[in-house]
Amino acid sequence: MTNDSNNLQRGALPIADLAYTGTVTYDATDPDTKFPPIRRLLPPEGAPNVLVVLIDDVGFGASSAFGGPIETPNFERVAAQGLKYTRFHTTALCSPTRAALLSGRNHHTVGMGAITELATSAPGYSSLRPNNCAPLAETLKLNGYSTAQFGKCHEVPVWEASPVGPFDHWPHPGNGFEYFYGFIGGETNQWYPAIYENTSPIEPWGTPEEGYHFMGDMTDKAIDWTRQQKSLAPDKPFFTYFAPGATHAPHHVPKEWADKYKGKFDQGWDELRKETYARQKALGVIPQDAVLTERSPGIPAWDEMSETIKPALVRQMEVYAGFLDYADHHVGRLLDALEDLGELDNTLVYVIIGDNGASAEGSMHGTTNEGFTINHMNDIETEEYVAAHIDDIGTPKSYNHYAVGWAHAMDTPYQWTKQVASHWGGTRNGTIVSWPNGIAARGEIRSQFSHVIDVAPTVLQAAGIPEPTMVNGVTQRPYEGTAMNYSFDDADAAEQHETQYFEMVGNRAIYHKGWTAVAKHKDPWAGSDHGLDDDVWELYDIEKDWTQSNDLAAEHPDKLAHLQRLFLIQAARFNVLPLDIRTAERFNPDLAGRPALITAQSQTLYRGMKRLTENSAINIKNKSFTVTAAVELPDDSVNGVIVAQGGAYGGWSLYTVDGKLAFAYNLLGINTDIVRSEAAVPAGTKELRLHFAYDGGGLGKGGTASLYAGEEKIGEGRVERTIPFQFTFDETVDVGQDLASPVSPDYQATGNAFTGTIDRVVIDLGDDDHSHLADPEHLVNVAMLKQ
Known part of the structure; x- marks a missing residue:
């Protein structure tokens, strides 16, 4: 039980500083000199630590904790100390679920009716959380909690997701987290992530070859942050929001974790659904009379798939399974750290296994690179191509996603998948709640209806903190969720979220x-x-x-x-x-009524600018363009990247190798056209230029690349085909280096910085834009694939 011994008025936040109204003496040594001691702001006595774990893109039928085929022993460990909720629901999509979770209000109430990339000016779809809906983290922070977020944040409006902010809707400082370590957007490359620490971009400590993976990195950061909190302020509880990119695509995992599942999915997705269904009944996470639904329309049967593709399909599922198992392992590391600190029993733990149902966004035969789908270039990725690249799946050579049939199997026993908010396959996610000091029940199941908006009121009730009526001078809209505490110790309690x-x-x-x-x-x-x-x-x-x-x-x-x-x-x-x-x-x-950060026909980038997303960079696709770099060359053997956009899965780069100027255009990782100068750039050259003359006649066509040193043309060559819609999901425009994975095979992921001096890079667009020829339906699919 919590006890607010200080009798603080917590309804209006920040808590007001009360003026001293007693006697004030002239001399501090006067016996009548008395002032109350300064007290640190802390939550009510007995308030627990809070750890919310939100796994990405996992269906109800994936985790072994809910009868799935993928081993998740640490999820089961939490369940053994607490409760499994079998009727917990999300919104069917990423950004909306996260916005609802962190606010205690419905997703449309906080402006997140869809993903940020589809925001409109309508209040329910603006991607702007109104200030009368203060986030849970802000409320906890203003009541004396330490707060931190690790992993994914896809709630930042697209026009604010740049180094210039504003940061009102970033985890730090706008959403109440004192510390943030993670990525902004729908997904990131687990081998080469685009990381922010608070609002500053930072680079991973190593490469995949050196053992780097973002899941391990973010867990290390969470453990280190927690240890520091408890070392310096052991009586101050924490709120940790741990939201890995796992298991959203790309499904990246060390090979040995995927290999654990070799042969376990050879039977295909239809038989796997039956096997999972039987385990779910045995576990009691579905009733004995529950019916296994039919395969949703449009999803092919396993027997309909060709023998050519089946081995690759099996490997896709092995990799996905390894990825979820690997994520569970790192959640276990964080739990171990809490146990080592003696804090696990006094931590309210939520493990929400999926922010929506499993993702059916990987095409009918899966993909080695989501870029093929998002760029409407599936003609390149035939079944034969996927089959031939089976060994790349899950490795740094891929940006992979499994086939639709596996997604449906991961949502067993329900119909449909992620995006489909109408049916439980899109919205029902197995959830585990544990709090040994506050919940007497162990290893039990709860079947009361609950929703992601219920988390915030549950946390406040557990902490003994009232829902605030005013935050930062703004009268608050009441929470729309229902606290779940009533069900903690009563399996038969009447359902309250009706x-x-x-x-x-x-x-x-x-x-x-x-x-x-x-x-x-x-x-x-x-x-x-x-x-x-x-x-x-x-x-x-x-x-x-x-x-x-x-x-x-x-x-x-x-x-x-x-x-x-x-x-x-x-x-x-x-x-x-x-x-x-x-x-x-x-x-x-x-037309949608949202701002766009870049609208001009020219953009000037200065030295040191980096980690600019495609939303904050000028769009050079389907048109001619010119890149002009003002440089100083120390000699005629200069090396390194002048400017690059994208990475090994798609993008372009202007760079030098042993003094020669080069332009590389990477077509989704399957081919890289490189145009080079015939001779080294003369020392003393002040301007290097690339002009790309687009062929025209439609989207994704080729063009001619011409290289210049000053006014002298020093090279020319062809780019046979270009990318029409998006270079990558998470890689960026960088000046003076190519961060994350490399666009060109001419240089490595590290050590590619330009050895000369760059003052600025100017990108000018031609007047031959063909983007208006895009299929409107595909444009929305492009946006939906980003969440």
Whole structure:
């Protein structure tokens, strides 16, 4: 039990400093001189540490803790000391789930109706958390907690995700975390991550060859931060939000972890669903009468897949399994550190196994590089190509994602996957809660309905901290979640979270007192192809039909109509309206009503500028462009990168090798065209230039690259094909070096800094832009693949 012995008024934050109203003496040695001692701000006595672990892109049927085929002994370890919640729900997508988790409000309430890349000016979709919805971390910090976030943050508005900020919506300082170590965006390369420490970009301590992997790195940082907190302030509890990129694509993991699963998926995804279903019944995480749903429409049967691709498909799943197992291992390291500090028993631990269902964004036969899908270049990645590159899957040579069929299997026993908010496959995620000092139950199951918005009120109730009515002078909107504490020691407690809407890109549902009405608008691998009024609503009696397998819409039309009306009421109440299934309009910042950081036809970059995402860099795709670098060359043997964008999976670089100027264009890792000067650049040259003349006639065409030293042309060559939509998901524009993985095979990932001096680099666009020819449906798929 918590006890606020200081009787602090915690309802308005920051807690006001009260003026001393007693007698003030003239001489400090006067016996009447008395002042109350200065007290450090601490939470109420007995408030626990809080650790929230949020794993990425994991379905209900993946982890062994919930009957899945992937070994997660540390998740099971937490469950043995606490509770498994079998009806815990997310929003079906990354950014919205995280925004809801960290605020205690529905995702549309805090402006995150979709991912940040699809933000509009509508309040429910702006990607801007309003200041009347203070985040949980801010509330805990202002009540005396130490706060830190590690791993993924995909809640920063795209126009604020640059070195100039503003940082109001970054984890630090805007979202209440005193320390942040992780990446900004939907995903990052686990071998070559784009890391920020607070708001400053930093580089990994090593390369993959030297044993570097981001999962291990972020865990080390979390352990070190926790040890320091408890060393210097042992009586001060912490709130740690541990959100790895695992197991979002790219599925990157050391080979030995993937090899643990060799042969365990040869039976294919259909048989795997049956095996998982049987284990789930045996564990009791689904009822004995729960029905295994049919394979969702559009997902191929395992037997339909060709023998050519099957070995690669199996390896995709082995790699994914190894990745989740590896993530569990590092969560275990963090738990070990807490145990070593003597803090684990007094830590409220949430392990939320997935921010949505498993991802069906990897195509029907999977991919060795997501860039093929996002750039509409799947014609390059044939089944034969995937099969031939089986050994690259999971390694630094790939940017891989498994096939749709595996995603569906990872969501067993439910229908559908990530993005599909209408069905449990998209929104039901196994969740574990442990707090040995505060929860008497051990190893039990809880089946009360709960949602990610319930985490924040649960934490505050456990800490004895009231929900604030005012934060930083702004009257607060009440939490919309329901504290789960009532169920901690009572498996039969009546359900308190009785109503919950779901909506994502038109896929929508309403849960109310044991019934769900649902309408799926679009498949996760397809664009929106019809109006909302054409959607077919389904009705399920959850008391009798745990998995939404028996549609009762035709039998109970009045019940369905009642729930449809309730959905509209909830939608109006929580900023869901107007429902937005637009395609090209939301991709275009001007039409969507959100700011764009770069709108000019020219951009000047100065020396030292680095880690500029594609949202904060000028767009050179599908058009001619010129790169002009103002430099000083110490001699005629200069080396290193002048400017680069992207990396080994796609991008371009202007650089020098032994004094010769070179331009490399990397086409998604399958081919790199390199144009070189015939002779070394003369010492004393002040300007180096690349002009790329685009062929035109459509998207992703080739062009001619011409190299200049001053006004003298020193080289020319062809680039046969270019990237039409996006170079990479996370690699960046860097001046004076090529960070992370290298664009060109002419240099390595490290040691590629330019040995001359760069003053500035100017990128000018031509007037022959062909981007308007893009398919609007594909543009939205591009955005959705980023989360």
